[in-house]
Amino acid sequence: MPAIEILGLEKTYLVGFWRKRPKRALSPLRLTVENGEIFGFLGPNGAGKTTTLKLLMGLVFPTSGSARILGQEWTDPEVKAQIGFLPEQPYFYDHLTAHELLNYYAQLSGVPAKERSRRVESMLQRVGLKDVHGVQLRKFSKGMLQRVGIAQAILHDPKLVFFDEPMSGLDPMGRREVRDLMEQLKHEGKTVFFSTHILSDAEALCDRVAIIHKGELRGIGAVEDLTSSVQGKVEVIWQGTQIPTSMRALGAECHVTGDTVRAIVDENQQDAAIDALRRERLRMIALTPVRTSLEAYFVEKLQRAETTAGRTT
Amino acid sequence: MNQRRKVSIIAGVCLVFSLAASAVILHRTDELRPQATIEEVLFLSSPKVLKRASLGYDGLLADIYWTRAVQYFGGRHFQNARSYNLLFPLLEITTQLDPHLVVAYEFGASFLAPPPPNGAGQPEHAIQLMEYGIQNNPDNWKLYYNLGFVYYMNLKNYQKAADAFERGSKVPDTHPFMRLLAAQMAQHAGDFDTARMMWSATYQNSQDTLIRANAVEHLRALRVEEDVTRLQQAVTRFGERTGRLPTSMSELVSAEGLPGVPVDPDRHPYKLTPEGRVEVRVPDDFPFATKGLPPGFTPQPKFHSQDQ
Amino acid sequence: MKARVLHIASNTFREAVRDRVLYNLIAFALLLSGAAVLVGQISIDIEKLVVINLGLTAVSLFGIVIAIFIGIGLVSKEIEKRTLYTVLSRPVRRWEFIVGKFFGLAGTLVVNTFFMAIGVFAALFYVSHKFVRADALILIALYFIVLEFLIICSLSLLFSSFSSPLLSAVFAFALFVIGSFAEDLRGFAGMTHGITRWLVSGAAYLVPNFSAFNVISSIAHEQPVAAQLIWHNSLYALFYATMALSGAVLIFEHRNLK
Numbered sequence: 001m002p003a004i005e006i007l008g009l010e011k012t013y014l015v016g017f018w019r020k021r022p023k024r025a026l027s028p029l030r031l032t033v034e035n036g037e038i039f040g041f042l043g044p045n046g047a048g049k050t051t052t053l054k055l056l057m058g059l060v061f062p063t064s065g066s067a068r069i070l071g072q073e074w075t076d077p078e079v080k081a082q083i084g085f086l087p088e089q090p091y092f093y094d095h096l097t098a099h100e101l102l103n104y105y106a107q108l109s110g111v112p113a114k115e116r117s118r119r120v121e122s123m124l125q126r127v128g129l130k131d132v133h134g135v136q137l138r139k140f141s142k143g144m145l146q147r148v149g150i151a152q153a154i155l156h157d158p159k160l161v162f163f164d165e166p167m168s169g170l171d172p173m174g175r176r177e178v179r180d181l182m183e184q185l186k187h188e189g190k191t192v193f194f195s196t197h198i199l200s201d202a203e204a205l206c207d208r209v210a211i212i213h214k215g216e217l218r219g220i221g222a223v224e225d226l227t228s229s230v231q232g233k234v235e236v237i238w239q240g241t242q243i244p245t246s247m248r249a250l251g252a253e254c255h256v257t258g259d260t261v262r263a264i265v266d267e268n269q270q271d272a273a274i275d276a277l278r279r280e281r282l283r284m285i286a287l288t289p290v291r292t293s294l295e296a297y298f299v300e301k302l303q304r305a306e307t308t309a310g311r312t313t
Numbered sequence: 314m315n316q317r318r319k320v321s322i323i324a325g326v327c328l329v330f331s332l333a334a335s336a337v338i339l340h341r342t343d344e345l346r347p348q349a350t351i352e353e354v355l356f357l358s359s360p361k362v363l364k365r366a367s368l369g370y371d372g373l374l375a376d377i378y379w380t381r382a383v384q385y386f387g388g389r390h391f392q393n394a395r396s397y398n399l400l401f402p403l404l405e406i407t408t409q410l411d412p413h414l415v416v417a418y419e420f421g422a423s424f425l426a427p428p429p430p431n432g433a434g435q436p437e438h439a440i441q442l443m444e445y446g447i448q449n450n451p452d453n454w455k456l457y458y459n460l461g462f463v464y465y466m467n468l469k470n471y472q473k474a475a476d477a478f479e480r481g482s483k484v485p486d487t488h489p490f491m492r493l494l495a496a497q498m499a500q501h502a503g504d505f506d507t508a509r510m511m512w513s514a515t516y517q518n519s520q521d522t523l524i525r526a527n528a529v530e531h532l533r534a535l536r537v538e539e540d541v542t543r544l545q546q547a548v549t550r551f552g553e554r555t556g557r558l559p560t561s562m563s564e565l566v567s568a569e570g571l572p573g574v575p576v577d578p579d580r581h582p583y584k585l586t587p588e589g590r591v592e593v594r595v596p597d598d599f600p601f602a603t604k605g606l607p608p609g610f611t612p613q614p615k616f617h618s619q620d621q
Numbered sequence: 622m623k624a625r626v627l628h629i630a631s632n633t634f635r636e637a638v639r640d641r642v643l644y645n646l647i648a649f650a651l652l653l654s655g656a657a658v659l660v661g662q663i664s665i666d667i668e669k670l671v672v673i674n675l676g677l678t679a680v681s682l683f684g685i686v687i688a689i690f691i692g693i694g695l696v697s698k699e700i701e702k703r704t705l706y707t708v709l710s711r712p713v714r715r716w717e718f719i720v721g722k723f724f725g726l727a728g729t730l731v732v733n734t735f736f737m738a739i740g741v742f743a744a745l746f747y748v749s750h751k752f753v754r755a756d757a758l759i760l761i762a763l764y765f766i767v768l769e770f771l772i773i774c775s776l777s778l779l780f781s782s783f784s785s786p787l788l789s790a791v792f793a794f795a796l797f798v799i800g801s802f803a804e805d806l807r808g809f810a811g812m813t814h815g816i817t818r819w820l821v822s823g824a825a826y827l828v829p830n831f832s833a834f835n836v837i838s839s840i841a842h843e844q845p846v847a848a849q850l851i852w853h854n855s856l857y858a859l860f861y862a863t864m865a866l867s868g869a870v871l872i873f874e875h876r877n878l879k
Contacts (some may be wrong), residue, residue: 060879061875083710086707087707088703089703090704091703095635096632096636096639108629136639153707162710320870321871324867324868324874328864331860331861331867332864335860338853338857339826341853343807345847345853377805381805384812
């Protein structure tokens with residue numbers, strides 16, 4: 001039984017003041033997320049990621065279509081006891097402390113009274129919030145609030161968690177911690193569905209991804225499969241102003257800047273480029289990936305979509 | 314989806330039911346406290362305080378008090394009340410808040426002065442109100458008219474009435490009859506024609522329903538009085554001639570050469586009692602008549618043509 | 622189900638009670654009670670009258686302000702701050718949320734009234750140096766004031782369920798003003814005919830009718846309050862609040878939380 005089955009969920013809004021015009025936020029979406037996987041939902045801002053999440057959470061009602069979560073109708077309130085949700089950039093009740101807030105959420109999720117304080121305590125530890133006793137949430141930094149948000153999403157030990165832009169507002173340390181946490185959740189057998197526009201995170205974490213753009217699904221599949229279809233590029237920098245002919249033969253773009261040259265070659269030509277430099281006894285300064293594979297795939301998909309839609313850029 | 318529909322239906326039913334229930338309770342509560350608002354309204358003592366408290370929205374507040382005054386009077390009048398103590402304070406507050414609300418003064422003239430149950434029986438208060446109105450609207454002839462009206466109708470002080478009409482006749486754009494009325498006061502104050510002129514004037518120059526209904530009733534009563542006086546004189550003449558009372562109205566008509574069986578304003582023929590009195594067929598229809606009523610009859614003070 | 626409603630209510634209460642705005646308003650009300658003592662000293666006879674009138678009016682007005690300002694934020698603020706999303710992602714029904722919020726706010730107002738009332742009684746004791754039997758009437762006036770709060774609360778919640786905080790405040794306040802003159806509205810309806818009469822009467826019954834709740838002036842003059850009136854007012858408040866809450870639930874049930 002898949003964790004999530006989205007069966008043609010669609011959302012069209014009517015916008016405008018006098019004459020309402022339909023605006024399609026989400027075209028009928030068909031998507032399946034398997035148990036125990038980390039699934040990335042990718043797309044630029046305004047693509048429909050948050051709309052999809054809100055539809056699944058029952059915050060917004062679909063124009064048509066349905067979904068099943070953990071085998072049950074997505075509108076079933078009882079199914080919510082087994083899912084967790086972290087909305088984008090949450091704030092919380094200003095005047096409560098983190099303990100009070102998590103306790104409140106635990107109450108609402110039906111965690112038994114005896115368990116609550118223990119759970120709350122361990123959750124705060126887990127998300128790295130120490131010494132926050134008696135501090136009201138309005139004094140928390142953005143990063144701390146994000147951690148609280150994650151804590152409330154997992155404190156009732158749900159089978160399936162939904163994260164909307166979980167890394168936003170976090171410094172690199174924080175992002176690393178969240179990534180580790182998501183890996184842990186997977187190891188605990190939970191399913192994680194998260195939306196983001198940061199591809200590197202998705203590439204590192206996800207088993208499968210889906211790409212959505214302007215409300216339409218553009219691509220879906222396992223990360224390796226998608227990235228293998230597109231080549232990434234690497235940037236080679238070497239000392240001097242000489243450009244070997246073999247380098248040019250690789251079809252590389254070369255720029256001379258001062259006394260260094262920069263060339264961009266395809267990922268699979270990496271070795272050939274290094275050989276070319278070695279033959280000419282040129283000193284290589286750096287070799288760095290320019291675009292990740294997933295990003296290339298992403299961009300290609302989006303550009304193709306733009307051109308099929310008949311628009312320029 | 315079923316959940317949503319279930320909740321919606323329950324909420325919808327609850328809404329309709331509680332709306333109905335609250336309306337019913339409200340109605341019952343009203344019956345509990347008929348005049349409570351008016352009384353507690355006036356606990357706010359002086360009109361000047363109220364004016365300050367109204368934060369500049371005197372106009373609206375004046376309209377509200379005006380509405381209350383009308384309701385107060387109308388409601389009590391319908392119940393044949395014998396006192397209207399709060400009418401003057403209400404009108405006073407109204408005119409303090411909006412000194413240019415002419416209809417309030419007119420209302421005071423029509424209903425403050427006459428004795429209960431047709432009015433508050435406070436002609437001095439009526440005079441006071443009119444003078445206040447004149448002070449604040451010195452160029453409005455209607456106020457002078459109403460002042461004169463009170464002196465004429467309720468105080469029978471024809472001299473002061475004449476003075477009022479005279480003052481009013483000097484106002485720019487005054488009604489032409491003001492001068493006429495001033496002259497009438499001098500010689501023909503007691504005449505039917507003068508009274509008729511006054512009530513017609515009141516009727517024509519006001520838009521307020523109650524004031525007009527009141528004027529109509531008085532005009533009808535005047536007609537009746539005129540008719541009855543005339544007919545009674547005919548009966549007397551008949552008696553002097555024949556030495557007995559006429560046996561029926563038709564005998565009187567033919568004997569005295571009257572132009573047909575006389576009818577009252579409702580087109581009911583007047584009747585002639587065996588004792589020789591001329592009476593109206595339906596006394597209840599003429600609450601202000603002083604003649605043509607059966608002996609010992611007290612009129613119900615209802616405006617005949619009012620739909621309440 | 623009930624447990625969740627209670628949890629939401631107590632959370633609402635806790636959040637409201639810690640809002641500093643609340644304390645400022647209560648302090649202000651207490652200040653007015655103190656001022657009443659000073660004003661009353663201008664004329665000995667009306668000392669007690671002024672304390673009761675001014676004190677209770679302050680309790681009433683400040684309470685209404687609190688009811689409106691906290692009430693409107695109940696739903697709108699939660700959407701703004703996205704707390705609502707995290708609550709509704711749990712097995713909480715939408716109607717439970719509304720009902721819980723109402724009870725939380727009602728509780729807050731009752732507690733507020735309690736504290737503000739202490740101020741009034743303190744001022745009263747100061748000027749009269751003793752309590753008389755008739756002072757119990759003040760409790761009745763306070764009870765009616767609380768009933769008014771409940772009605773305003775439910776209306777705030779109703780507006781908050783579909784419109785922005787600012788508009789909700791405007792509507793709720795407008796209805797409070799209209800409700801104070803609702804009796805005149807009904808009187809006016811009695812003077813019209815035909816369709817106008819139906820429309821105005823309908824409006825007059827739809828808006829909250831506060832005329833019967835304001836007994837401040839009469840109890841200041843130590844006039845008794847009929848037991849039937851207490852009963853009627855309680856029922857009216859109950860039904861009216863239920864009506865507004867049903868409306869809120871209905872609207873909220875169908876609202877897309879963008």
